[in-house]
Amino acid sequence: MSQIQRRQKNVPLSTRTKPAILRARKRKVSENDDSGKEVKQSRIETTEMPQPLGDVTSSLNVEKERAITPETPVPETWNKFRGLTCIPTPPSSRKLPLPKLNWADQSQVWTLMCRKDRLYPRRSDYLTQHPSLQARMRAILLDWLTEVCEVHKLHRETYYLATDFIDRYLTASQDVPKQQLQLIGITCLFIAAKIEEIYPPKLSDFSYVTDGACTDKEILEKELVILKKLNWDLSPVTSNCWLNTYLQLAQELVQKESSKEENANDNHSFMFPQYSPLTFVQVARLLDLCTLDMSSLNFTSSLIAAAAMCYTMPPQLASRVSGYSTEDFQECCDWMAAFAMTVHEMGPVQLKAFSQVPQDDIHNIQTHSVDLETLERAQIRLSQIRSLSSRKSPQMTEVSAGLLTPPKTDEKSRYLEEYSG
Numbered sequence: 388m389s390q391i392q393r394r395q396k397n398v399p400l401s402t403r404t405k406p407a408i409l410r411a412r413k414r415k416v417s418e419n420d421d422s423g424k425e426v427k428q429s430r431i432e433t434t435e436m437p438q439p440l441g442d443v444t445s446s447l448n449v450e451k452e453r454a455i456t457p458e459t460p461v462p463e464t465w466n467k468f469r470g471l472t473c474i475p476t477p478p479s480s481r482k483l484p485l486p487k488l489n490w491a492d493q494s495q496v497w498t499l500m501c502r503k504d505r506l507y508p509r510r511s512d513y514l515t516q517h518p519s520l521q522a523r524m525r526a527i528l529l530d531w532l533t534e535v536c537e538v539h540k541l542h543r544e545t546y547y548l549a550t551d552f553i554d555r556y557l558t559a560s561q562d563v564p565k566q567q568l569q570l571i572g573i574t575c576l577f578i579a580a581k582i583e584e585i586y587p588p589k590l591s592d593f594s595y596v597t598d599g600a601c602t603d604k605e606i607l608e609k610e611l612v613i614l615k616k617l618n619w620d621l622s623p624v625t626s627n628c629w630l631n632t633y634l635q636l637a638q639e640l641v642q643k644e645s646s647k648e649e650n651a652n653d654n655h656s657f658m659f660p661q662y663s664p665l666t667f668v669q670v671a672r673l674l675d676l677c678t679l680d681m682s683s684l685n686f687t688s689s690l691i692a693a694a695a696m697c698y699t700m701p702p703q704l705a706s707r708v709s710g711y712s713t714e715d716f717q718e719c720c721d722w723m724a725a726f727a728m729t730v731h732e733m734g735p736v737q738l739k740a741f742s743q744v745p746q747d748d749i750h751n752i753q754t755h756s757v758d759l760e761t762l763e764r765a766q767i768r769l770s771q772i773r774s775l776s777s778r779k780s781p782q783m784t785e786v787s788a789g790l791l792t793p794p795k796t797d798e799k800s801r802y803l804e805e806y807s808g
Contacts, residue, residue: 481710
């Protein structure tokens with residue numbers, strides 16, 4: 388046995404397995420044991436250190452502060468507690484049509500929805516910042532995106548989110564070349580699908596539909612550019628969302644009037660749709676056609692959805708479910724009349740069947756129900772209506788809006804029977 392092996396055999400196991408640096412550090416601590424204890428004690432007893440600014444823990448400890456003052460009790464719900472610590476949202480001038488909700492405060496929900504109409508502005512003149520782009524290019528892009536959504540069975544909310552991202556990105560940008568327009572569109576749809584869809588398509592699927600015009604790397608790089616330009620504000624209330632809300636409220640009002648029950652909405656959760664899918668698809672087709680036109684950006688998402696409701700229900704009912712007065716959406720209805728007549732000529736819409744899609748979710752799938760030819764007919768009719776209205780006297784102009792007058796009594800009763808059925 389060598390001399391080194393004898394030394395290792397005589398050394399205890401605990402000392403032999405520790406590294407040399409740890410043994411040296413242990414000896415140093417044992418030599419200065421008293422000084423080490425003094426340092427630890429001084430750290431514990433130090434209480435004169437300045438408190439950091441903005442102490443979050445002290446401001447959030449509401450229970451201790453509120454328990455001292457009985458006149459200000461502890462908030463019972465999270466919504467009330469959040470109102471104490473956050474900046475309150477200014478109230479909206481629109482009337483509150485939401486019923487009592489068992490999962491949130493209806494006034495806060497409505498105020499937040501109305502506030503997002505102001506947080507996410509819409510501009511119809513942003514193409515002046517892009518000399519190489521035209522309004523028809525935007526229509527071609529959105530028409531192509533609806534085909535992509537139908538092929539991949541994407542929801543309507545995904546399409547409307549992508550449309551909002553495209554418009555806001557171009558509004559915040561300058562001099563975008565037309566060769567980048569398809570890349571911007573498919574990237575915005577890629578972002579919207581990851582937000583809205585449970586099982587979004589893969590990145591390779593989005594690059595594949597461009598037929599080699601956009602690669603996976605280009606989409607990922609453009610995604611970062613768009614998100615930064617949008618300041619990561621990715622949760623607008625689209626016109627599709629407003630339409631769902633309006634139809635749900637309209638159905639509840641019709642049922643309440645038909646059943647004569649005053650407390651019908653007290654315990655309603657307002658979570659499951661009760662309206663007819665055919666009615667929703669009919670109005671959604673009008674919204675799809677209006678979205679292709681740049682002039683739709685002159686109106687907010689809530690206003691354009693409320694105006695579209697006037698062509699399926701009496702304007703008074705559309706006013707009750709939207710919180711707007713009939714004078715508020717009169718201008719939007721006048722502009723939308725040409726599009727509504729064009730959609731009416733197409734006849735009633737039919738629900739398309741999709742495999743692996745539940746029956747109650749089929750109406751939420753975005754379909755290619757209108758095309759560029761339909762848009763051209765509506766725009767030609769709109770120009771004709773404007774030229775005729777400019778020639779007529781003011782008295783005749785009021786009569787020309789007869790399409791927006793309330794329906795007759797028999798039409799109202801038939802409408803109520805249709806909704807209650």
